[in-house]
Amino acid sequence: MISSNLLNFVLRNGDDRLILSHRLAELCGHAPILEEDIALTNIALDVLGQAILFYKYAAELENNGKSEDYYAYKRNEREFKNLLLVEQPNEDFAYVIARQFYFDTYEYFFYEELINSKDKQISAIAEKSIKETKYHLRHSTQWMLYLGDGTEESHNRLTNACNYLWMYTGEMFQNQDDDLPLIEQGIIPDLNQIKPKWIDAVSKVKEEAQLGKYDPNSFMQKGGRQGNHTEYLGHILSEMQYLTRAYPNAKW
């Protein structure tokens, strides 16, 4: 029982990172300036690496011959349990930054707790990943400040992005039913305890970036954790999975 709950938790976390890394990878060659292009694809590679760590552990838990590639390439939309936030498109650079900032802040506090996991593998993944996440957070926070406290145009764009993406942030803090026994056993953190830290950190940056206040109790979208996605995930998967679906077992 615990192991299937743990498997769900691990897969969900792999999915968050795989899909986010794909969104970031889409910016390769398209970021507004060369240095930022490299920075974002660098972050994409870090996040992909974290996805692989979770998927590898999932394969180990399932112990039936699957590899990390199976989880990325052979599953359908409904089987992905990632947050709706990470599949939202790169409407403009402000969306990229706002999405990243919301997620990095969450991920930082999440890993900070996850390091204490009684499951050694989980704890090791968190300890390795949090170093990367600290850098990602520093990067996205800096950009929140530049754009928010920048020109009228950058401020308006970031305000739009932050407003739009806000409704996708509530899902980050919803414990799933199958998480509860894991929380009780100290294997995974209670997301309710991460939420106030996240709200506090996000509010501080928003204030400094001259962005308005947001109501954490406003309407929040959900469904990603149940496999009910926005229209975007299918398109991501069709692009990401095309090659392996069209040419099974292709090697390059």
Place this chain on the structure above:
Amino acid sequence: MSDTQWKLWEVFVQLKTGKPHEHVGNVHAPDAELAIQNARDVYARRDKPVSIWVAPSECFSATTPKDNEAFFDPVDDKIYRHPLFYKIPKGVSVDIE
């Protein structure tokens, strides 16, 4: 239109404590914080440095090739400028490039 509105920064990377910071190239950035971040992403993602310096390119003055004759040629033809006449005691290691 120029390639960017951002300033150019020179990047120096130190690979080991005690070793010098070496110039590795430059990056564009609006301020020092992002210059450091960009330098990290562009020049430090494969090696593992211990320190990065950045400085605005405009702060550097440099010789130009036309200075070379006056600046650098004379050093080569006066053997007495080089400390080559000392006997080095045994056991002292010398690192002459």
